[in-house]
Amino acid sequence: MKKFVVKYGGSIQKDEQTRENLLEEIAYFAKSGDKWAVVHGGGSEISHWLARVGHASDFKNGQRITDELTLAVAEMVLGGRVGKSIMRELEKQGAKAVSISGEDHGLLLATPFDQGIYGHVGEVKAIDTSLITLLWDAGYIPVIAPLGVDEERNVYNINADVAAGHIAGALAADMLILATDVPGVKESPDSLYAIPELTVTAAKQMIKDGRAVGGMIPKLESAIQAMDGGVKIVVIASGKEQGLIDQILRGQRIGTRIVQDKEGSVHHA
Ligand SMILES: Nc1ncnc2c1ncn2[C@@H]1O[C@H](COP(=O)(O)OP(=O)(O)OP(=O)(O)O)[C@@H](O)[C@H]1O
Ligand SMILES: [Mg+2]
Structure with a gap:
């Protein structure tokens, strides 16, 4: 039995075809008895409703x-529309799914990130995996909204990549897939191709020297967090790619794979 965590980016939730393909694959592979969990973003939908x-x-x-x-x-x-619609799609594809949030029974325990600048953004302090394993044991795919609570049960908004990295690490997942709207990590946001493999040190360097900006920063941090937690394989790839999960499971080269530093090697991205 293997454990998989997929972060379903808010950037690719609008496209019907992408949505169906990706969730159909998850529903299909979950039937094999392996455990799958979905952590979702919702950036564009939040911006839409704020507007x-x-x-x-x-x-x-x-x-x-x-x-x-x-x-x-x-x-x-x-916690409402996005999580529930992903859950409904998985159910349509024949899976058993439940949409929960990191708030539920303190799944994502948070502390303020940097209140002066970010307001109610949370940093992950601890993960309580008990609700996830309970759902897994009963045959459900947990669909997790990236919200957290502190000990007093105040709510925090947590970047979905960050949440997924911590959750995958706490579960000691076999694999974390960060599905987004670009083919992977690129040398710069406007270059065309994904870097096939990136060591942890090279990933950190990309944030430091500004080649990874915006939404790619928490994504790389999430990947590093997951690797630190013992996740064996972390892939950042385009969720728009047809058969993405199948290709990854077959060991095909797709997207960017984050790997541990290789001893004695020179790091460059
Ligand atoms: N070096 C880089 N390579 C690839 N993409 C990059 C890079 N630097 C920044 N980006 C940006 O990161 C974006 C992906 O992160 P973004 O947060 O926008 O999407 P998401 O995480 O899939 O959605 P959500 O945050 O709603 O879950 C890309 O669309 C791209 O513009
Ligand atoms: Mg993002």
């Missing part, structure tokens, strides 16, 4: 600056 109430979206280093109203909208959108 509807006349509120701007503001980001810094790939994190959404979260005031009171933004937190309320994020909670409604992530």
Whole structure:
């Protein structure tokens, strides 16, 4: 029995075909008896609903600056429409799925990230995997919204990549797949091709020297976090790719694979 965590990026949730393909694959592979969990983002949907109430979206280093109203909208959108619609699609594809949030029974225990700058953005302090394993044991695919709570049960908005990296690490998952809207990590946001393999040190360097910006920063941090937690394989790839999961499971080269530093090698991305 293997454990898989897929982060389903908010950037690819709008496209019907992508949505069906990716969730159909997850529903299919979950039938084999392996354990699958989905952590979802919802960036564009949150921005859409914020705009509807006349509120701007503001980001810094790939994190959404979260005031009171933004937190309320994020909670409604992530824990409501986005999570439930992913769950419904998985059910349509024949899987048993339950949509939960990191708030539930303190699954994602959080502390303020940097309140002065980011407001109600949370940093992950601990993961309680008991609800996930309970659902797994009963044959469900947990669909997890990236929200967290502190000990007093205040709510926090947590970047979905960051949440997925911690969850995968805490589960000691065999694989973490970060499915997004680009083919992988590229030398710069506007280059065409994904770097096939990136060591942890090279990934850190890309953040430091500004080749990875915006949403790629928490994605690389998530990958590193997962590797530290003992996740064997981390892949950042395009969720728009038909048969993405099948290709990854067959060991085909797709997207960017994050790997541990190789002893004695010179690192460059
Ligand atoms: N070096 C890089 N290589 C590839 N993409 C990069 C790089 N640096 C920055 N990016 C940006 O990262 C984006 C992906 O992160 P983004 O947060 O936008 O999507 P997501 O994580 O899939 O969605 P959500 O945050 O809603 O879950 C890409 O669309 C690209 O613009
Ligand atoms: Mg993102």
